[in-house]
Amino acid sequence: MSDAYLYDHVRTPRGKGKKDGRLHQATPVWLLRTLLRALQQRSGLDTALVDDLVLGCVTPVGEQGADIARTAVLDADWAQTVAGVTQSRFCASGLESVNLAAAKVASGYEDLVVGGGVESMSRWTMGSDGGAWFMDPRINQKLGFVPQGVGADLIATLEGWGRADVDAYALRSHQKAAAAQAEGRFAKSIVPVHDIAGLLMLDRDETVRANASLEAMAKLEPSFAMMGGMGFDATALRKYTTVERITHMHHAGNSSGIVDGAALMLVGSKEGGAKAGLKPRARIRAAAVIGSEPTIMLTGPTPACLKALAKAKMTAGDIDLWEINEAFAVVPMKTARDLGIGLDRVNVNGGSIAMGHPLGATGCIILGTLLDELERRDLATGCATLCVGGGMGIATIIERV
Secondary structure (H helix, E strand, O other): OOOOEEEEEEEOOOEEOOOOOOOOOOOHHHHHHHHHHHHHHHHOOOHHHOOEEEEEOOOOOHHHOOOHHHHHHHHOOOOOOOEEEEEOEOEOHHHHHHHHHHHHHHHOOOOEEEEEEEEEOOOOOOOOOOOHHHHOHHHHHHHOOOOHHHHHHHHHHHHOOOHHHHHHHHHHHHHHHHHHHHOOOOOOOEOOEEOOOOOEEEOOOOOOOOOOOHHHHHOOOOOOHHHHHHHHHHHHHHHOOOOOOOOOOOOOOOEOOOEEEEEEEEEEOHHHHHHOOOOOOEEEEEEEEEEOOOOOOOOOHHHHHHHHHHHHOOOHHHOOEEEEOOOEOHHHHHHHHHHOOOHHHEOEOEOHHHHOOOOOOHHHHHHHHHHHHHHHHOOOEEEEEEEEOOOEEEEEEEEEO
């Protein structure tokens, strides 16, 4: 086994995931074409040296269907020898793609691999691909399925957090993202998206609210109370018998936004990078996935991080910066509490509450954000982690070189 290194990272801005969003007219293949061409141009990459593109997509239907990774490689005019594969580990798909790319490299089977993900949520809504988890009543009942928002509210109830706590966390996410955006901290990796005529569509994350306030959030109604009343609360409480009732407190302002976006990471061996004339920026110290309780669904980051830390022979205190995906405010709050880390080291440039969660791409985005910020602060180690649909967790530890 050899080390896998991170050589470059690019992402699109994240556009509001509705028909009036700035990226709605861009197809998912167009987003990937934009990034693949940028990745090639930034370093003069000879694409014939790249073995594969591993791509995450959570809703692989319509324009995102078939093997969009291979389609994108060809549309971007990369060497036809570059293969492409599309996979889904739900909202961890983007990070899973990078980890799979790293595993291919570390095994010695391949030398340069691109990992990443895409999701055009304004064009293909969550759940439009179906699946037994949602559509088969027997599976639904056996696994105790509830919507993730109900699970988030259950976690908050179990942890003793109230509406003020989760709203305060969400406000900080917007404030940090607005400050980072104003200071140009994302500029290193963001590739503006233009239309086929060359007109600019979007060059910055669209959903950041610099004017966010607790007063405005207080006016938002909980998003999952009605679903809970339809029977999902009762389903969850059959497993969590110590809870009398679930207090619903997550809403559009303290949950991840629905957006369009894509991201790519160039991963390679030391020899593969040298052959391409590239300088490594970091190496992957360890990566891990785990399965967690599928009803509450959102508690996987902590055990995934502990598994990755054990593989790397590290402790949580050895990690300089953390990116914990903000699927809901309670996810980074609980993960930080469980691991004993201060929120001052978590999502220092904001997260998905402010900038949105393009499902198949987010994991790659937050890993790239982590890498950029480690370099900006001249720090050494970071960990990116996400909760995952179906009750799973994923974590990746990187170290600058």
